[in-house]
Amino acid sequence: MLNKDGIISNLNTNIVVSPLAKVKDNYIEVTLGNELKVYVDEELDLKKTNETKTIIIPSEGYLLEANKLYLGRTNEYTKTDGFVPMLNGLDSIAALGMEIHVTAGFGDNGFKGTWTLEIVCASPTLIYPNMPIGRIYYFPVIGDETIKYQGKYLGQINTTASKIETEYKLERKK
Amino acid sequence: MLTKEEIKKQISLGNINITNLTENSLTKPNSCNVTLGDTLYVYNEKVIDARNQDIYLKEVMHDLPHNLKKVTIPSSGLLLEPFKVYLAKTVEKVTTNGFIPIINGKVSLSLLGLSITHNNEYKDNCYDDYLLLSIICTKPTIIYPYIPIGNLIFEESLIDRVNYGMLSGKEIERRMALGTIIINNKDNIVINPNSVNLTLNKKMGYYVNDVIDLKGNNEIKEFYLEEEGTILSPNEVYLARTNEWTESYDTVPMLNGRSSLGRLGMHVHCSGGMGSIGYKGYWHLGIRTTSSLKVYPNMKCCQIYYLTPYGKITNYYEGSMQMLGEDLSSQYTRVLKNHKQL
Numbered sequence: 171m172l173n174k175d176g177i178i179s180n181l182n183t184n185i186v187v188s189p190l191a192k193v194k195d196n197y198i199e200v201t202l203g204n205e206l207k208v209y210v211d212e213e214l215d216l217k218k219t220n221e222t223k224t225i226i227i228p229s230e231g232y233l234l235e236a237n238k239l240y241l242g243r244t245n246e247y248t249k250t251d252g253f254v255p256m257l258n259g260l261d262s263i264a265a266l267g268m269e270i271h272v273t274a275g276f277g278d279n280g281f282k283g284t285w286t287l288e289i290v291c292a293s294p295t296l297i298y299p300n301m302p303i304g305r306i307y308y309f310p311v312i313g314d315e316t317i318k319y320q321g322k323y324l325g326q327i328n329t330t331a332s333k334i335e336t337e338y339k340l341e342r343k344k
Numbered sequence: 345m346l347t348k349e350e351i352k353k354q355i356s357l358g359n360i361n362i363t364n365l366t367e368n369s370l371t372k373p374n375s376c377n378v379t380l381g382d383t384l385y386v387y388n389e390k391v392i393d394a395r396n397q398d399i400y401l402k403e404v405m406h407d408l409p410h411n412l413k414k415v416t417i418p419s420s421g422l423l424l425e426p427f428k429v430y431l432a433k434t435v436e437k438v439t440t441n442g443f444i445p446i447i448n449g450k451v452s453l454s455l456l457g458l459s460i461t462h463n464n465e466y467k468d469n470c471y472d473d474y475l476l477l478s479i480i481c482t483k484p485t486i487i488y489p490y491i492p493i494g495n496l497i498f499e500e501s502l503i504d505r506v507n508y509g510m511l512s513g514k515e516i517e518r519r520m521a522l523g524t525i526i527i528n529n530k531d532n533i534v535i536n537p538n539s540v541n542l543t544l545n546k547k548m549g550y551y552v553n554d555v556i557d558l559k560g561n562n563e564i565k566e567f568y569l570e571e572e573g574t575i576l577s578p579n580e581v582y583l584a585r586t587n588e589w590t591e592s593y594d595t596v597p598m599l600n601g602r603s604s605l606g607r608l609g610m611h612v613h614c615s616g617g618m619g620s621i622g623y624k625g626y627w628h629l630g631i632r633t634t635s636s637l638k639v640y641p642n643m644k645c646c647q648i649y650y651l652t653p654y655g656k657i658t659n660y661y662e663g664s665m666q667m668l669g670e671d672l673s674s675q676y677t678r679v680l681k682n683h684k685q686l
Contacts, residue, residue: 171444171509173469173501180505196444196469196501213575213636214608216643233391237427237578239609239634254510254538254649259463262397264478265404267387267429269462272634273606274617276649279512279537288606290634292429292480296393307466310505311538312652313515319537323603332607337644 172196172253172308185308186249186282197258197305200244200285204299205329206232207241217338222331231296234289242270242287243329245300249282251318254309257285260302267292270304279311280318283326345374345596346443346498347621350655354443360498361439373621373659374596375495377683378434378447378475382489384422385412385431404431405473417489423555424485426579433474438496440471446497447475449615451665452676453493454630456556457482457581459614460494469501482581482614482632485556492683497618500654511595511650513537519594525650526591533588539647541602542586542627544569546641549583549672559680564672569641576639581614582631583672587642591624593660595650599627602647609634612646621653622660625668 173196177185187198207222214220222241225232234240248255257275259268272288287303322333346354348370354360362376370376385404388411392400396411403412412431415422424430438445445467449460459480467475477493500508511519513535519525527533527540534541549564556562564583567574576582590597597619601612611632619627629646639645664675664682 171499171501172505173503176503176505179503197466209608209635213638215573215638216605216608216640217573217638220608231393237634241607252505256466257463258466260397261464261467261476262401263394264462264464264476265401265431266392266394266397267462267478267480268394271463271606272609272611273601273603274465274613275463276539276600276647278539286603286607288609290609291392292427293387293389294391296391296395298394301394304463305466309651310509311512312507312509313512313518315512315514315537317513317537330607332604334604334608337604 172310177308184251185253188247189245197307199302200246200304200306201300202297202303203243203245203284205243207329207331216334219335220331227297227299229299231298234291234295234297236291236293240289241329241331242289244285244287244303247284248306250279252279252311252315254279254311256307256309257304258307259304263303266295268295278319279315281324283323286326286330345651345653346500347374347653347655347657348372349658351498353655359441360443363437364435372663373657373661374653375497375620377492378436378494378496380432380477380489380491380493381435382417383432384415384417385409386415388413404433404476417487419489421486421488424481424487426481426483430479432477432479434477437474438471442469442501444469444499444501445471446499448495448497448618450492450495450679451616451628452674452679454614454616455583455628455674456558456562456676457614457630457632458485461615483551483556484554485558487558491558492679495618508652508654510538516540516650524592524594528589534644536647539649541644542588542646542648543642544645545585545587550580558676561677562674566672569639571641573638573640576633576637578633578635584629584631585626585672586646589626590648592650593622596621596653597623598649598651600647600649602644605645608637610637620661621657625666626670628665628668
C-alpha cells in the first residue's frame, strides 16, 4: 500500500479527500457525519425496496441500541484514480464492540463520494457527530486500470441505503 | 502482502519482531498464527460512552482494568454470551519499522460465528504493541485459553505505485488467461474495476446445538435456499460456500462482502477474509445478518480481490481448509490438533 509520502504526492490529483486534516501516517483519518438511517421493516428482502427513516445525531450525542444496524456516513468526500481506497476502523472503536463497516471496507478504483458506514454495536452506545471513526488506506492498482467504478453508489453524498433491488428490477425487464 | 520468506527476512533485518513466535507459527505462505491468552476484559456498564474509547483500550492493552472487569478463561473453558464483546490481546507482541501488521480472523472460527476484530485489522507503519482482540460470538460459545485465534499478516508501505498493490479487473482477466489465477465457472462471473463477484451456492448449514464448543464437533443441519427466497435469522451463523472454485499462485486472494449487502447488514464472514497464496477451493462463508433477511440461491454475495506478494513465494497453502471441497464444516478441531503438535 501507499506510505505517507505516497499519499501526499498524490493528494488533490489522484487522491481527493475533502475536508482533509493533516496526513499523519499511511492513511487518511475520517470522521462520523451526523446523518443516520435505519430500516423501517424488521424483515428485509433483497428484491424489494427497503424503506428507511433518517435520524440526525445531535451534538450532545445519540444512544444506539445494541445489535441494530444503523447506516451512517463519513463527513469526508473522497475520490481516487488509480488507487483502491480501503476503510478500516480504529482499535478504540473496536474496543467498544462497535463495527463501522459490514463488508470490511474495500472500495473501488474511481469511486467518488462519502463513505456509507454500517454501524452495529454490541452494547447500547452513545455516539457523537464528528467523532473519529476510521482511516482510509490506499492500494495502488496493478495492471490496466482504465475501467473504473460506475456503480450504483457513485457520487453519493448522503447516507445511502442499499440499492440492490435495482439489480433484480433490471433482470425482470429483460 | 509479505510472503513468509519476506517476513523471515525482515525479522532477521530487525524491521519486524514478533515475541513468543515459535518457529512453526510461520508455515503458511503469507501469514502466521497468533494466539489468545487466558484473560478477557468485559464491560460492567449497561451503556457505553464512545468518548471513553481510548480509556477502555488502554485498560486492555496495559492490563489495568478499572472500568472493565477482568475474567480468566479456565482450561475447562468459559461460556461466552452471544453478541457481547469480550476484549483481550494476543500473546504475541509485534514491533515493526516500515511494515503494517494486519490481524485477521481464521476461516475456521468465522464458520463458528466467532469474530475477533471489528474493522480494526490494519495497524500503523511503526507498530509496537500486542494486537487487540474484540471477540463477539453469534451463538453461546465455549472458548478456551491459549488457542490459535487469528492470522498475522504484514503489508509493505511504499511510495511506489507501479509494482505492488491490488490487481485491476483487467489484470485479473489477464492472469486468468495465463492460468496463474483460476476462477471456475469463469463464464458466469462478473468482473469489477478491482475485484470479481462470486455467487452463493444454494446449500447452507446452521448449528443444531444451542451452544457452540470450540473444541467440539458441532453438529450441522444442512438446508437448501429456495428459489422464491429463504429468510435468514440474525441469531444464527450460517455455513455456506461460493459456487466458484478459485486458485491463485502469484497473488494473495482476499474475500470481502458487497456494499449493497453490507448496507442490509449481511456479513459474509466473521473477521476472516484474508486468504493464502496457493489456496485451491471454494470460499467458505460464515454468514450473519443483523435482521431477518430474505436471500436467494446463486445471488452475487461477495467479492474476491487479489493483492501482489512482496518477497519470494516459497510455498503454497496446505492448511485445514484445503481438503474441504463442497463440504460445509468448520475444521477448527483440525487447527487445534495442528497447533498442539507444534
